[in-house]
Amino acid sequence: MEYNFEEIEKKWQEYWRENKIYHVDIDHNKPKFYVLDMFPYPSGAGLHVGHPLGYIASDIYARYKRLKGFNVLHPMGYDAYGLPAEQYAIQTGTHPAVTTEKNINRYREQMDKIGFCYDWDREVRTSDPHYYKWTQWTFLQLFNSFYCNKCKKAQPISQLVDYLSKQGTEGLDVACTKPLSFTAKEWNAMSEREQQETLMNYRLAYLADTMVNWCPELGTVLANDEVQDGLSVRGGFPVIRKSMKQWLLRITAYAERLLQGLETLDWTESIKDVQRNWIGKSMGASVFFKVADKDIDFEVFTTRADTLFGVTFMVLAPEHEMIKELTTAAQRAAVEDYVTWAKNRSERERMSEVKKVSGVFTGSYAVNPFNGTKIPIWVSDYVLMGYGTGAIMAVPAHDSRDFAFARHFNLPIIQVVAKPGEEPSDPATWTESFDAKEGVLVNSEFLNGLTVKQAILHMIEELEKLGIGKGKTNYRLRDAIFSRQRYWGEPFPIYYKDGMPYAMDVNKLPLELPSIDAYKPTETGEPPLARAKNWVTEEGYPIETNTMPGFAGSSGYYLRYMDPHNDNEYFSREANNYWQNVDLYIGGAEHATGHLIYSRFWNKFLFDLGLACKDEPFQKMVNQGMIQGRSSIAYRVNLEKICEYAVWKRLKENKLGLTFVRDYKEGRRRFDFFCPEKGLIIEINRMGNLEKVAEPWRQYADEHGYRLLLVPIVDIINDFEQGTDYVRQRMRDFCMGKDVPALIQGEEYSGGPVFVSKNLPDIEQFSDPMLVDINIVHNDILDIHAFRDWRDDLKNARFICEKDKDGNKVFVCDWLIEKMSKSKFNVQNPDDLVAKYGADTLRLYEMFLGPLEQSKPWDTQGIEGTFRFLKKFWKLYSEISDEPATKEEMRSLHKLIKKEEEDIERISFNTVVSAFMICVNELTDMKCNKRAILEPLAIMISPYAPHIAEELWHQMGHNDSVVNQRFPEFDASNVVENTFLYPVSFNGKKRFDLELPLDMKQDDVQNAVVNAPEAKKWLEGVSIRKVIFIPKKIINIVVG
């Protein structure tokens, strides 16, 4: 019987669906295992072969764990809110829900064909009111919470209100936007509005004026991770900085926990590093400097308190609020000019001009608290308002940016750290700063002689003693902007009373997204929701018109999967206690600073509320690599270039007995080819052009006594294609002085574009690469007919072919590894491959390609190999025998059991596929058809190729699903051997193999080796110095 994958796959996909084979429920008799794929956004383009890579890996893992006796939660759903559907809505008026639904159906169809074991009963969509009810609910909890730094967790805001009314801010240690100070009396005297405003300083979801990334083209603000190089990640539109009232999440309150939590996670170091970097913890000191002759001071943050004696100037960010106060009358105009200029620069300009030094002196001086030195205070945009205090103490000797600034404005430089064991030198001679993290302090009074580390600690002590500074930790992480001026997102359950936001009642949730007439901002620039009719509460208060960002819905989705249909709570305690958190999370590394940080934050908050039982959502994570495309390239001939080149090749080799010069210039004229000796001009061009110039050129030639030959490119091309010699003959005659007409009128070249095969010599000189659809290229050979049909302009394409080994004319394409994308015509669609080879082949091949985490190109040919393997595998099962298996057969099987177990556990799927191939090759060679081998083998391959496994399982007489079987037990006794084929090396170089019993003693081994006939040659004339014998590994004889 043939391996009919089409029929088999359809049959079993239906069987699994009808029998709900992949449905899971809480089962306290089994250990749980939670395998999750990163939430996909269903884009209109559908899946290409890169997308299912991670899904196949997680599917294999889930199926394997199930065979191992785990109760496996393996759900899938959709991150259904997103910009593309909304952009499309703006352009076409189609409701984004319609577009999204369509895309989801397409995704689902594609996924179903691959045979995943998702429990689709648990599907969630972020745009479903039953789902976003809980997104809104969580937002309200955030709104009604603050973060207590002492107990290191979120607490209800009512607790804070209580505290403030009793003690004011006295002794308060909570996360806030800026430290406030008031008494209980003052608090109690505040109006409700004032109190609400004050609470915004503490809420975990709060409304504030902030500098945001405003994207005018998209009409919305973007989060930091949605902006790259000053452009929006989606769409690539310019982004500017703008101050707006926005909702924010106080993720910074969790900075330390987000950082510490990384230590407990089984993630790659590189992702952890990206997150550490993003959180950007730095420990240093805040120091207050007095301003000379004024009764004010200002605060700087530094990680290098030890270098305080090396401070020669101060720098404030252009946005710093004390600039006005500090600017002297004489400097006012200059400072104002500079600040205006700096503020108006776009993010992009700033980023591209990082190296340019600019700044202005305020006219004021700070005072060094230890030696009274007056230090000039400058303003420069190399200091950022958003980090630390927006002011720095500059130590040019030991900071490269300060150094550049000091050199540019001729400010003094004082060395305060010397390299260990070296004397200080004159900084005037330096070409760069010495950014010393290690060294010994000099020129620093009481710090002299201390190491950098000691000096930092000592200085902080001194600062604290004087009450002008203290040790401080700073984070780079910013609060997450949570408002989007968009339609397609979760509405905020917030209404406004007296312009102050209030939380809606929880039992009003979900607050459903209203329908509107158009999806763009209003004429007055308000968000699209402002178009909604009656967008007010029952009491008539206006409802918030912003919507939530993409990461709102995707931050807690893994929890909802545990109990997806619960309308009374986010998820039940029972479900959460059973499923806990994700054991294996598979997805791309590109979410490192977005989703993966937001959802950790979201989870920690829910943990604080007592909802989530685990502090971290994703225990182990694997980031799959990208599948790159392999683009095909046809070289398109530049007609004039190639014809000139072809002629030049003949001329320069002097084959016509004359010396020609290429591109010869005479006065204002330029000849393609010129022979000064005989005054011959050869010009090559299109017929039309030649006709135009023929007359004046003829005159010119006559005047100078030259002879002229005008060669139309059409003639040369005809020679190429038809293998004729017309042009060559004409040139020869011309050179030999025969009477050749300068121009023979003829047809203009009217053929289509000309392409030239890859391996023809020198094609880089006269052709330009053009990307070709990979579907019309097989094994780098272009299908010429399909190519001509591909596009209208190629209908008349001509080809200069090369010959293959059999002498057939073929057109060979070049190739290039790059991103898989529609525009590069290199997209492999999984549907096509499933149709051609079946899902099992696709699954195996995607895994076989290489390590999951590595990026690798998609080789369109390679899939044949796994297809052949499955056919070979299928053949093993043609007649099943109940005879007992032989020792060799058992060995082969158990080798595979061990390999598969070990390799799946370490996420090495490619090597397992390879092990399957080895085993099947061995069994085929042994002509094995034993049930005792083939039954366990079918179970073992089922995670990888579930359809063929299920079919063969049933063919062997079973009525239950292969999915519900147990993975075979490895029995080491099947693989023990009593002899070993030792590689015998002399001086570390392997010379021959020798089979020896495993229990042989070293002396006997040595004897056996020395007496082996092959050894003789290597022992002649030398003596044995040493024998290295490692049982079951190697024998190495050291001779000399």
Next chain:
RNA sequence: GCGGAUGUGGCGUAAUUGGUAGCCGCGCCAGACUUAGGAUCUGGUUCCGUAAGGAGUAUGGGUUCGAGUCCCUUCAUCCGCACCA
């Protein structure tokens, strides 16, 4: 600039703790069967050499009986971050 990762045949890769470098597959070569092959099967395939043999895991060095693997150097490619004080 800082941080991370990766460099092995024509290509994707393998070599779990230092122990036979190149498993498995693609491609290629030869053969078989075929009216035919982008079908199937068999054999071969790191490079140089007829062979014996030699060289060989980006580069140069080191440790070791033995290094793709450990240490140092340099180079290349990719990714992330970037006036972060």
